[in-house]
Amino acid sequence: MPTGRLGETLRVSVTEAQFTAHRRTDDAHLVKLHGAIGQPDTIVLTGSDYARARAERRAMMDNLRNELAGGGFLFVEFSLSDPNFNTIHDDLRLVHGMNMPASYTVQGRRNSIKERYLRSLDVNTVWLDGWNQLPDFLTRINPRSEEI
Structure with a gap:
């Protein structure tokens, strides 16, 4: 698991399932809304990919919405x-x-x-x-x- 400052664990979420599991922790959380090279099926490039990501990553999108509204x-x-x-x-x-x-x-x-x-x-x-x-x-x- 990657670590951040002072040895803090950094949780990385690429999929909705990872996001749901990781946000229950107090660890630093990096959310990759556009996927990751190591998981090519998650990468967002085309208009269809963006639409698919909106549908498949609802909790991730809702979190971004809440974060933007809150600070x-x-x-x-x-x-x-x-x-x-x-x-x-x-x-x-x-x-x-x-x-x-x-x-x-x-x-x-x-x-x-x-x-x-x-x-x-x-x-x-x-x-x-x-x-x-x-x-x-x-x-x-x-x-x-x-x-x-």
Whole structure:
């Protein structure tokens, strides 16, 4: 089992069954909504895959919805173009409007088109001059974190 900081066990969920079993623990939990290379049948690439994932990973999707509604998020190099994520995000924005917690994304290079798109989603963007600045940025926002 992979470990996180201070030897904490990191549970990894790729399937709905794994997610259901792992969320009953207090361990750190990494949820891979788009599958894993080691489990090729779980990988989400096409429109049909996204639809299948929505149907087969309901608890995982509901968890993402609850997490987004309950607190702020930091997305690192996430394009925010995932159809399942956008459906959840749009639903939450309709329900919560201005009361939705702030979300942030870290992007490697400034892009005016992407910047406009992210602003339309009410996502605050932190632009880095390159990905080599990411470890320093993460340390600055969480000084107690270990180096990546």
